[in-house]
Amino acid sequence: MVESTIFREPMKRDRDVADERPLVRRLLIALTVGLMAIFFFTPVALVFVEAFRKGAPAFLNALGDPDTQSAIRLTLLVAAIAVPINALFGVAAAWAAARFQFPGKSILITLIDLPFSVSPVVAGLSYVVLFGSRGYFGPWFAAHGIPVVFALPGIALATTFVTFPFVARELIPLMQQQGVDDEEAALTLGASPWRMFFTVTLPNIKWGLLYGILLCNARAMGEFGAVAAVSGRIRGETNTLPLHVEVLYGGFDLAGAFAVASILAGLALVTLIVKTILEWRHADELAISRRR
Amino acid sequence: MDIRIRGLTKSFGASPAIHGVDLDIRSGELLGLLGPSGSGKTTLLRMIAGLEIPNDGRIFFGDEDASFKTVQERRVGFVFQSYALFRHMSVADNISYGLRVRPGAQRPTTAEIAKRVSDLLEMMQLGGFGSRYPAQLSGGQRQRVALARALAVEPRVLLLDEPFGALDAQVRKDLRRWLREIHDRTGHTTIFVTHDQDEALELSDRVAILSKGRIEQIGSPQDVYHAPQTPFVFGFIGESNRLDVSVEYGRIKLSGVDLGAAAQAVGDGAAWLFFRPQDARLTDASQAPLRGALRAIHRTGAVTRATVLLEPGGALIDLDAPADIALQAGQQTGVHLGRYTIFPAGELAGVRARAA
Amino acid sequence: MLPVAWRFGQPSPLPGFRLALCGTLLWLAVIVLIPLGGVLLRSSSIGLAGIWEIATQPRLMAALRLSFGLSLLAGVFSLVVGLLIAWVLTRYDFPGSRFLDAAIDLPFAMPTAVAGIALTAVYAPNGWFGAPLAALGLKVAYTPLGIFIALVFIGLPFAVRTIQPVLAETEVELEEASATLGATRAQTIRKVILPPLIPAALTGLALSFARAVGEYGSVIFIAGNIPFASEIAPLMVVMKLEEFDETGATAIAAIMLGVSFAMLLVINLVQAWTRRRLGHG
Numbered sequence: 040m041v042e043s044t045i046f047r048e049p050m051k052r053d054r055d056v057a058d059e060r061p062l063v064r065r066l067l068i069a070l071t072v073g074l075m076a077i078f079f080f081t082p083v084a085l086v087f088v089e090a091f092r093k094g095a096p097a098f099l100n101a102l103g104d105p106d107t108q109s110a111i112r113l114t115l116l117v118a119a120i121a122v123p124i125n126a127l128f129g130v131a132a133a134w135a136a137a138r139f140q141f142p143g144k145s146i147l148i149t150l151i152d153l154p155f156s157v158s159p160v161v162a163g164l165s166y167v168v169l170f171g172s173r174g175y176f177g178p179w180f181a182a183h184g185i186p187v188v189f190a191l192p193g194i195a196l197a198t199t200f201v202t203f204p205f206v207a208r209e210l211i212p213l214m215q216q217q218g219v220d221d222e223e224a225a226l227t228l229g230a231s232p233w234r235m236f237f238t239v240t241l242p243n244i245k246w247g248l249l250y251g252i253l254l255c256n257a258r259a260m261g262e263f264g265a266v267a268a269v270s271g272r273i274r275g276e277t278n279t280l281p282l283h284v285e286v287l288y289g290g291f292d293l294a295g296a297f298a299v300a301s302i303l304a305g306l307a308l309v310t311l312i313v314k315t316i317l318e319w320r321h322a323d324e325l326a327i328s329r330r331r
Numbered sequence: 332m333d334i335r336i337r338g339l340t341k342s343f344g345a346s347p348a349i350h351g352v353d354l355d356i357r358s359g360e361l362l363g364l365l366g367p368s369g370s371g372k373t374t375l376l377r378m379i380a381g382l383e384i385p386n387d388g389r390i391f392f393g394d395e396d397a398s399f400k401t402v403q404e405r406r407v408g409f410v411f412q413s414y415a416l417f418r419h420m421s422v423a424d425n426i427s428y429g430l431r432v433r434p435g436a437q438r439p440t441t442a443e444i445a446k447r448v449s450d451l452l453e454m455m456q457l458g459g460f461g462s463r464y465p466a467q468l469s470g471g472q473r474q475r476v477a478l479a480r481a482l483a484v485e486p487r488v489l490l491l492d493e494p495f496g497a498l499d500a501q502v503r504k505d506l507r508r509w510l511r512e513i514h515d516r517t518g519h520t521t522i523f524v525t526h527d528q529d530e531a532l533e534l535s536d537r538v539a540i541l542s543k544g545r546i547e548q549i550g551s552p553q554d555v556y557h558a559p560q561t562p563f564v565f566g567f568i569g570e571s572n573r574l575d576v577s578v579e580y581g582r583i584k585l586s587g588v589d590l591g592a593a594a595q596a597v598g599d600g601a602a603w604l605f606f607r608p609q610d611a612r613l614t615d616a617s618q619a620p621l622r623g624a625l626r627a628i629h630r631t632g633a634v635t636r637a638t639v640l641l642e643p644g645g646a647l648i649d650l651d652a653p654a655d656i657a658l659q660a661g662q663q664t665g666v667h668l669g670r671y672t673i674f675p676a677g678e679l680a681g682v683r684a685r686a687a
Numbered sequence: 688m689l690p691v692a693w694r695f696g697q698p699s700p701l702p703g704f705r706l707a708l709c710g711t712l713l714w715l716a717v718i719v720l721i722p723l724g725g726v727l728l729r730s731s732s733i734g735l736a737g738i739w740e741i742a743t744q745p746r747l748m749a750a751l752r753l754s755f756g757l758s759l760l761a762g763v764f765s766l767v768v769g770l771l772i773a774w775v776l777t778r779y780d781f782p783g784s785r786f787l788d789a790a791i792d793l794p795f796a797m798p799t800a801v802a803g804i805a806l807t808a809v810y811a812p813n814g815w816f817g818a819p820l821a822a823l824g825l826k827v828a829y830t831p832l833g834i835f836i837a838l839v840f841i842g843l844p845f846a847v848r849t850i851q852p853v854l855a856e857t858e859v860e861l862e863e864a865s866a867t868l869g870a871t872r873a874q875t876i877r878k879v880i881l882p883p884l885i886p887a888a889l890t891g892l893a894l895s896f897a898r899a900v901g902e903y904g905s906v907i908f909i910a911g912n913i914p915f916a917s918e919i920a921p922l923m924v925v926m927k928l929e930e931f932d933e934t935g936a937t938a939i940a941a942i943m944l945g946v947s948f949a950m951l952l953v954i955n956l957v958q959a960w961t962r963r964r965l966g967h968g
Contacts, residue, residue, distance in 0.1 A: 138699065261799065
């Protein structure tokens with residue numbers, strides 16, 4: 040019989056069964072940090088370093104340029120068209136897909152996601168094929184004096200295409216998870232359909248909607264390929280901010296290009312921060328955090 | 332394989348989960364670890380398996396000190412509450428996993444592995460299920476696959492964590508009986524954790540009752556039911572009534588009324604009197620020192636359960652009455668105490684003060 | 688039996704089905720289906736033979752081969768690195784781990800043109816990484832290697848974000864069960880942890896491949912766009928458009944659309960297979 044001994048030898052194993060040795064773990068963490076620094080953080084840091092290389096006055100000067108100003112205005116305008124309309128239809132699509140059963144629903148959901156799998160350049164091209172001078176509808180629009188390609192409508196359409204899925208793909212899983220109980224309760228209590236929507240549905244999905252709109256907006260303001268294909272890059276007229284970056288860069292105005300790029304990078308960082316805050320604060324009111 | 336545990340201690344952060352537990356498990360015995368949630372029973376089981384590292388103490392498998400052996404070296408069969416079946420492997424691959432991961436020299440041949448798998452499938456009444464995937468099985472079938480997988484490696488001890496926790500009542504009962512059969516046939520030393528006392532009492536050779544990281548009592552199901560050694564065990568196992576009494580000069584008093592019962596070995600001072608509903612009976616109100624008013628009467632089949640509001644002290648107690656006696660709520664009655672146990676009043680963790 | 692008017696879909700007490708569905712379909716048609724249909728219609732008027740003739744022009748052939756080859760290569764690389772990052776982010780808690788987790792989405796948020804010029808400047812012969820690499824005799828910017836780096840930049844988040852949730856779902860009991868059965872840590876990782884990740888890994892690969900094939904903004908700056916050496920397929924579409932050669936542009940677009948649809952099909956098949964086999968989606 041062995042006595043109940045108290046001993047203070049160090050334990051041989053200091054880790055759980057389902058874990059790596061501390062050395063391996065530290066190595067893997069270091070590798071991850073290193074890879075992310077190389078691939079992600081360095082390019083972002085470079086944008087800001089280059090933007091301010093010649094000091095704040097040069098930076099402000101680049102932003103004050105009339106062409107830059109017009110690019111900013113056009114970008115804001117395009118986002119102001121594409122984002123609300125996609126948000127509206129995203130909510131409609133989510134209402135149809137998450138609240139009702141109908142044949143072809145899964146095909147509809149796949150089609151809503153389709154723009155994410157199509158090259159932005161092809162998206163831009165598709166509007167040229169429709170509305171270009173030799174396009175299917177182009178001559179009709181030209182005859183009625185409505186320019187589409189190489190003009191605001193084309194840019195707005197191409198932007199709407201590439202940002203189409205953001206709101207719907209966030210809201211569909213969210214509303215499916217939330218279920219219909221709240222809405223049915225509102226109806227049994229005598230609420231009218233619109234009242235139910237504004238007092239029950241909308242408050243339930245507000246953070247998810249905001250999340251979708253945020254990502255939608257970031258892409259709308261930053262889209263390059265699709266807009267490049269339809270805009271014609273007319274300086275001061277059909278140049279959005281990303282296109283303007285290319286124009287400046289192509290003209291060897293590196294300081295100007297990075298100054299403009301730094302606004303877009305700043306926008307991306309703000310988007311990322313707000314998105315992260317939403318994920319932390321409202322984890323249970325977002326579909327994405329439950330999927331993770 | 333007999334297992335001896337000495338002075339085992341484990342704490343998570345500041346809160347201790349197991350306090351210096353000593354436990355002897357006999358070779359070939361089926362031992363139940365019973366306790367409320369948070370009593371440390373699963374932690375104890377996981378330490379035996381090597382899944383949790385104790386802060387202190389030793390574990391012996393036979394004469395071998397297993398305290399510092401890794402999980403892999405201990406060769407235990409562990410059945411998880413969630414079964415932890417590998418979803419991407421067929422039933423046969425799940426069962427043979429422990430044999431296939433052995434290093435080359437110790438690994439049985441493919442034919443031997445196939446034979447072992449088919450024997451186990453047969454034993455588990457899962458013949459023909461070898462090529463299915465866990466997702467295609469019912470809960471009870473998954474449970475049996477998990478057991479077969481644990482048995483496949485010829486474990487020195489079989490450890491089961493809440494083996495029937497995730498099953499519905501009927502399947503539970505069947506599997507319980509069947510686990511006993513498997514145990515009797517294979518003769519493995521088996522330890523299982525449960526919070527269900529019926530399960531522990533029906534299945535085990537011996538039951539160890541845990542509370543707050545300590546073993547309160549270990550004994551046969553009859554022992555722990557009929558001779559509880561601590562207030563906790565009395566309250567935890569079966570139905571019971573507890574009265575807060577005092578012992579004065581060796582006499583038991585309830586709110587000053589002498590109950591006419593001996594205080595056994597308990598000294599003077601505050602004490603707890605425990606008795607089971609079937610160990611007390613209703614008597615004439617004028618003759619008993621313990622009196623009260625009938626509050627409620629529930630007839631359930633053979634017995635009648637009477638709830639009495641005692642006059643001295645104002646406590647509610649439950650007791651069994653014969654079904655043929657006419658009783659009326661509100662009537663005065665006396666209570667005669669048959670068997671009872673008295674403990675010095677102390678700390679009583681997590682006990683239902685009055686059995687429902 | 689009362690005569691019931693035929694209705695589309697299951698009856699529901701909730702209102703607004705017809706309005707929501709019609710609005711969605713209309714919008715989907717106007718923005719997505721009619722334009723893509725236009726491309727398909729135009730390419731069908733070119734005909735398979737015509738597309739083949741355009742696609743086999745040597746310069747275009749080189750661009751397509753480069754785009755598909757590098758996208759696959761970058762996808763596989765992203766997968767390996769993505770697995771490592773997903774592992775570290777889900778399994779280990781260390782100071783800054785939440786920051787790194789948030790930063791994974793950086794390429795999603797960063798406008799592609801910005802990423803493009805930034806990567807170019809970093810890897811240019813006088814850049815932060817470009818200069819030391821050039822000293823070692825390794826030219827990155829304006830070569831296929833540069834394109835590869837840009838494609839990894841945009842593909843990595845897809846790999847991480849598809850693997851991460853599946854890895855997070857892996858119950859620790861599975862690893863413990865494997866250990867009690869005698870498996871070493873390496874065996875547990877190889878036989879228990881990694882196999883269930885295969886469907887997610889394939890999905891991630893397909894997503895990052897599809898994105899890489901179509902990627903334009905972050906690639907064209909660093910590519911240098913040298914004919915037969917570093918021209919990518921999307922660039923050819925834009926070039927043909929700028930030359931007012933819609934037919935040529937459409938032919939290339941048709942090939943790229945075909946690849947997109949194929950990838951979509953692969954992803955859906957993988958997911959259906961996973962659901963059937965493992966009983967969860």
